[in-house]
Amino acid sequence: MKNASNNMLDAANTSFTVTAPAVTGMSVTPASFTSAGGNATVAVTGSNLLGQTVSIFLDGAEAATANVSSPSRASGTIVFPPNTTTSDQTHTITVYLNGAALSGESAAVTVSRVPGSYTSSSSRSAIPEPVIDNNGISLNPTTIDMTKPSVTLEVTPKDGVAYISIPATILTSIEGKNASFFIEIKTPYGSYQVPVNLASLIPGLEDLLDQNNLQAEDISFNIVLTNKSGDKNIQTALSNGLPNGKVMGAAVDFHIDIFNTKTGQQIGTADQFDKALTRIIPMPKDMSVIPVQWGAFRYNETAQKFEFVAAKKVEIDGVWCMMISSYSNSVYVVAQNAVSYTDVQKHWSQSFVELAAAKGLVEGVGGGLYNPDQSVTRAEFTAMLVRALGRGTTTSSIAAYDDVKQGVWYFDVVTKAKELGLLGLVKGSRFMPDQPLTREEMASMLAAALALEKLPLSKEFTNMDGYKDINSVDATYLDDVRTIVTLQIMTGTDEDTFSPKSETTRAQAAVVFIRTLQTLGLIDK
Incomplete structure (x- = not known):
């Protein structure tokens, strides 16, 4: 055999050191929920995880594929369904690495029983009203003033990830009262304006529901905003595609998953829309002037390059922000991008x-x-x-x-x-x-x-x-x-x-x- 320098090696006297991937720990945040259930972030630690498949299982069924962000870290979001019973429910989370279960790596999450419920042979279990899950905090939709054009829900990120989970029934209910209403999900690094008619804007959603024997009221939308500024793949794509570019603000991944509300299982992802949705990336607070030559760009994961996306600047509460109008979800950045050509001077x-x-x-x-x-x-x-x-x-x-x-x-x-x-x-x-x-x-x-x-x-x-x-x-x-x-x-x-x-x-x-x-x-x- 030959080594990397093309020298002949004696197979009998040659040894190899192969560093195998390993998972060394996991944690789930939060570890308990009210009866409404909600989303939890599963953080996985280990070694040599890049290029590996890390799967998260909920009660023995695959619930999510973790995003491997570095050789030692991976994370994913899973949905815990509401508890409509009169007893607390404990769910078990396990991790699989490349299809193999990992012994000793598990966690338990408790979803409380219906408030005020009790066990009786003649009683009927109360069914909780659907709520909005704001990064682990329940929000009653009745507190939203639907006579206004919109509501802003501020989300505190955890490890650069922020989410809002909204049952489709809540969006439908609001749409019936104010069809033009939208919910703005706001984080320190970006915002997403989600219209209440979201379900009607997702191509192929009806087919997805049929494949899973579900109705529109059986699903929830998990809307996730992730700060990808430190992602190496994103940094490489920016360096290759915008060599003169200077990123202004954060690189933000706007993402929507579709879940079966009853089981907590993910059934699909909403990547494309029939209407352009608005995403907002704030600029640094000390930026008083926006350069003439700037652009907003969407990451094309297939081509691994950034491409044009329409955007306008607007000042909000004294801070310059870029409002991006796009038909698809992905990672978005805003960059100063000075370009000149000698033959157009x-x-x-x-x-x-x-x-x-x-x-x-x-x-x-x-x-x-x-x-x-x-x-x-x-x-x-x-x-x-x-x-x-x-x-x-x-x-x-x-x-x-x-x-x-x-x-x-x-x-x-x-x-x-x-x-x-x-x-x-x-x-x-x-x-x-x-x-x-x-x-x-x-x-x-x-x-x-x-x-x-x-x-x-x-x-x-x-x-x-x-x-x-x-x-x-x-x-x-x-x-x-x-x-x-x-x-x-x-x-x-x-x-x-x-x-x-x-x-x-x-x-x-x-x-x-x-x-x-x-x-x-x-x-x-």
């Missing part, structure tokens, strides 16, 4: 290109260059537009067009764009991905994006008779061009020329993406 588009690049909307071509006057293909613009809208990628494996085959870099974004209704410009079954996008086609795609986002539009259009070539606009695109020009997302290539048949340039793409997002109110003007 005297270009008319400089401020737009640098701002778009700082936010992660566009990228350079390498060597410190942007190539602002280079044309943009249909595939390239589609990819940038889908990224800007933040609607995720497709789950379909069916080709949207004959010339968009699986395996090409633009397959997912083109398929997603067609699903979203952004590709009305395509005639027939061929997308022609490498064909330069014309300016009138760009107007068509931008107008489709505005319609997708349901932007209210005025019926009055700007008079475009000043453009001498306006009559050359394809009739199919004329209303779209009028809409985009009226909103000042696009202008002419000069005072009296619109150039509808000209190729879209990389500079023009950066400009329209910034203007479109500003028009939609998704980024600051």
Whole structure:
């Protein structure tokens, strides 16, 4: 055999030291609950845990997979169901390492009996009203003033983790009284605004309920905010993807698990939503000025990189905060991200290109260059537009067009764009991905994006008779061009020329993406 230096070794005289993973202890916080039950954090200590599977079992059934944060630490959250009986209930928590039970590593948690209940042959057990679990503290929902737009629940994190567990029945009850109400879950490092119609925004929830023989009233949502600022994977992704970036505030993981309220077992996770939800990351209290070039970014775990997400700055109680609007859960960061390119320093588009690049909307071509006057293909613009809208990628494996085959870099974004209704410009079954996008086609795609986002539009259009070539606009695109020009997302290539048949340039793409997002109110003007 050979060693790492490619030297031959005598197998008979060679020995190896293999350090096996081990669990040395565990703790559960809290160790007791009222009859309402609630969430507990299970902390596991050991050695060489990275890359291992640490499972947490509740009463002999797997309840959660622990998050291994370092070679010596792992933690997970499990839900203890309400106790509707007249006796205290004791639950046993055990830990499995790579599928093997660990002897001697167990803990007991007690859920108290129903308050005021007693044992009698003629008595009937009282069923407690559902409550909100605020990081181990029960909150009666009747104390919430539902006549207001929202309520803020402040949560004190434990080891960088904070959660709120809300039964779906509570959200449904509030929705019946105030459909626009939302619950803001606030921690020192981030906040999450959860609408009371959350269940209706989770794709596939009905199928998940059917698979588990449950009704909507049988589940709870466990909403967790974790400070990931010290996570090595996150730090590596930031260093690789934003080499000039300076993180402002914390890196926050926004996460929602779905539990069977009766058994306390997790049945799924809510990662995607049909509507953009608001997440807030506060800036350092001593930050009085927000830099011009900053962006908010969502961690793509599959690609292990940070990507653009829409965000605006707002001052709350004297502290600058970034309000992030996104359709998916993940780790989010806000960073100062100064970007410049040598070939746009005297270009008319400089401020737009640098701002778009700082936010992660566009990228350079390498060597410190942007190539602002280079044309943009249909595939390239589609990819940038889908990224800007933040609607995720497709789950379909069916080709949207004959010339968009699986395996090409633009397959997912083109398929997603067609699903979203952004590709009305395509005639027939061929997308022609490498064909330069014309300016009138760009107007068509931008107008489709505005319609997708349901932007209210005025019926009055700007008079475009000043453009001498306006009559050359394809009739199919004329209303779209009028809409985009009226909103000042696009202008002419000069005072009296619109150039509808000209190729879209990389500079023009950066400009329209910034203007479109500003028009939609998704980024600051």
